[in-house]
Amino acid sequence: MSAKSQRVLPGFGLALGYTLVYLSLLILLPLGGMILKASELGFGQILDIALGERSLAAFRVTFVSSLLAASINAFFGLIVAWILVRYSFPGKRFVDALVDLPFALPTAVAGITLATLYAGNGWLGQYLEPLGVKVAYTPLGIIVALTFITLPFVVRTLQPVIEDIETEVEEAAASLGASRWQTFVKAIFPAIGPALLTGFALAFARALGEFGSVIFIAGNLPLISEIVPLLIISKLEQYDVLGATALAVVMLAISFVLLLVINALQWWAANRHKNSEPLEVAAGKTKAGAA
């Protein structure tokens, strides 16, 4: 209890209580209800529903395209965030505001717009299709939609972290003889790595649950371009609430495990560099290389 005296703001008990009640009402209660409903089915029945050929294909499509979309955004989102923080150029504020648009747009609008753009007679599709690249109504379309929807997560998580890195860090690394690549890998990446993972995880989680934008561009063909949320809707159309809940619970369980793994990775990444000074390591290696 010695920590208590050090706290500047009072009311820890109240705040914790509030947090617990708020999270319970908002998250635990609906999720608990869902799991309770699913428990009306046996474990074997849930597995049967999840392991059907159509469900398995949908799980594959959903997770693979979400992973790819989050990876694409981790790479290009990093570049966008870097440029928005480190450089100033005319219209920068405008570009910065653009990044948030996918959040604001109703997802169905995003899906319809993307399908129109990438259809065979669309602005982009008319040039892509002669090259043999079909985007709208293929699994590729799903990835495009998910990439669009999840871009802000990566950029907005990275921006404050990049802002915190002083340019002196790069200058110091350079003056100690680090190459540009070494500066990035040894000095900058350790600082932004955990945030990048967080952004990736958020984007991935969001992509898994996305429905509105995907159904308009996916084509929704069984075994090829059906996502899990569509199968859930399909079960509800049959008044099969239990089956829908079973799929949702399986989806939730897999997502939870994946997010847990990503969080553990992030924790590991943050701790690995806690006690070592990346700059010294970089500089030391360079010296050793020179000697």
Added chain:
Amino acid sequence: MTHFRKSIATVLLSLVAGAALADATLLNASYDVARDVYKDYNPMFQKHWKANAGESVELKQSHGGSTKQVRAVADGLEADVVTMNQANDIEFLAEKGLVAKDWAKKFPNNASPYTSAMVFIVRKGNPKALKDWADLAAPGVQVIMPHPKNTGNGRNTYLSAWAWALKQPGGSDKTAQEFVGKLLKNAPLFAAGGRDATTTFMQRGMGDALITFESEAEMIAKEFGKGNFEVIHPSLTMQTEFPVAVVEKVVDKKGTRKQATAYLEYLWSKEGQENAAQNYLRPRDAELLKKYAAFFPPVKTFTVDEVFGGANKAFATHFKDGGTFDQIYVAK
């Protein structure tokens, strides 16, 4: 805080007062594209009811996907009447005890005041000469339709093709399933809904034929111009019904049985039938059907009851998990 409470109280009071002005309030839970039909119909009924019963009645509408709507009613949405586009949605409410078991007999014509038919929309001049279901299943033809498992429109398409194949010489369930399988192979995508299929076909220029409701064709003409497409009536197609029912539990509780029943009965009046015709839905009234013959050419139709033994049975055989639709895609 007191300010806040006062304003809440004012809002609540005005809501109560607003409802009290009318002698009765009815909520009609309906499917999505019925908006236009009831937008015109509701004022007609209000006038009729005022003149005949001397009561003013307030009418509220709730629109959404048909299945979503009945689920909302089952979960407690206090709709006095449901006006849907699929019989199995009303069957669902009957199973839950909200609607009379014999709802289809409570009104004439299977409780469906108007109908439509599934037709083909093809490109101008019909370049691929698509005349009947067989042409749609031919190699090299692309067909646009909504998802057969998840949308009413898609299910009607699927069952129309099935029934046609069944009625061919030597037709059986086996040949019908083979035929529908061939037809579905020609679908490059399954649209999210009826309107999405229309956009894909008309605006994105995909496919050689779009399968949809006859009533939708006029909407397309309004939106995209009459000269851009042709409507083809196949040799046999489904007469789609739009069943209506009184929600017994709700009208008993609210005491609105009389008004709710009258509201639905009036759909069969000359005015109600004419309103349907003007919204491109085939009226049951033979005289009006003749009057609007330009919209409604004679077409050979079947009903789901005749060929599939009822909407529920059709659904269970074809669209439940493991049904014929799944069999076409999934080997086991």
